[in-house]
Amino acid sequence: QVQLQESGPGLVKPSETLSLTCTVSGGSISSYYWSWIRQPPGKGLEWLGYIYYSGSTSYNPSLKSRVTMSVDTSKNQFSLKLSSVTAADTAMYYCARASIFGMVPYYFDYWGQGTLVTVSS
Amino acid sequence: DIQMTQSPSSLSASVGDTVTITCRASQSISSYLNWYQQKSGKAPKVLIYAASSLESGVPSRFSGSGSGTDFTLTISSLQPEDFATYYCQQSYSSPFTFGPGTKVDIK
Numbered sequence: 001q002v003q004l005q006e007s008g009p010g011l012v013k014p015s016e017t018l019s020l021t022c023t024v025s026g027g028s029i030s031s032y033y034w035s036w037i038r039q040p041p042g043k044g045l046e047w048l049g050y051i052y053y054s055g056s057t058s059y060n061p062s063l064k065s066r067v068t069m070s071v072d073t074s075k076n077q078f079s080l081k082l083s084s085v086t087a088a089d090t091a092m093y094y095c096a097r098a099s100i101f102g103m104v105p106y107y108f109d110y111w112g113q114g115t116l117v118t119v120s121s
Numbered sequence: 122d123i124q125m126t127q128s129p130s131s132l133s134a135s136v137g138d139t140v141t142i143t144c145r146a147s148q149s150i151s152s153y154l155n156w157y158q159q160k161s162g163k164a165p166k167v168l169i170y171a172a173s174s175l176e177s178g179v180p181s182r183f184s185g186s187g188s189g190t191d192f193t194l195t196i197s198s199l200q201p202e203d204f205a206t207y208y209c210q211q212s213y214s215s216p217f218t219f220g221p222g223t224k225v226d227i228k
Contacts, residue, residue: 033129107155
């Protein structure tokens with residue numbers, strides 16, 4: 001059974017960089033797309049972007065150039081960096097696997113439990 | 122970006138009821154539409170993908186239909202464990218976007 005686990009600081013200061021890692025167990029990171037999705041307290045879901053195991057990426061333009069994703073296949077991990085954070089970036093951050101259907105990322109079939117990141121001084 | 126809307130935003134229903142939730146896309150997304158269930162404090166769980174395909178392990182009382190811009194999620198014979206928030210999500214084009222959610226609670 002594939003399992004995902006987010007890790008990283010739960011508190012980040014304004015203007016600093018949020019860094020999270022997702023560790024995949026029970027399966028290989030290869031041949032799938034891997035995403036970050038966040039949910040502000042009491043609000044809906046926002047897709048931040050995805051990274052393919054080969055390293056190709058697609059980011060949500062709403063984040064402009066603040067987001068960077070990377071993958072380490074040797075560790076079965078992928079990571080998120082979000083720079084210049086503000087209070088608006090306070091959210092539960094989920095990592096998820098995007099199952100492929102018709103050779104494109106289609107739906108999120110495995111999710112981590114989520115990690116709450118608060119932006120505050 | 123493709124905007125997703127859902128209706129209603131919330132509903133109250135009883136165990137055994139049939140519930141229908143509607144999702145609309147701002148442009149045609151073919152069948153690139155997925156449905157998720159999220160219970161309080163938990164990660165979302167996929168129910169339906171490609172508009173009408175039931176994810177493995179999901180009870181058959183959940184069904185999806187639609188294509189183009191209009192989609193529905195139907196829950197037949199609502200069970201106590203189905204009280205949750207439901208989200209639709211399009212994967213037709215990046216950025217992938219979610220609907221605002223429909224909260225189903227107990228009448």
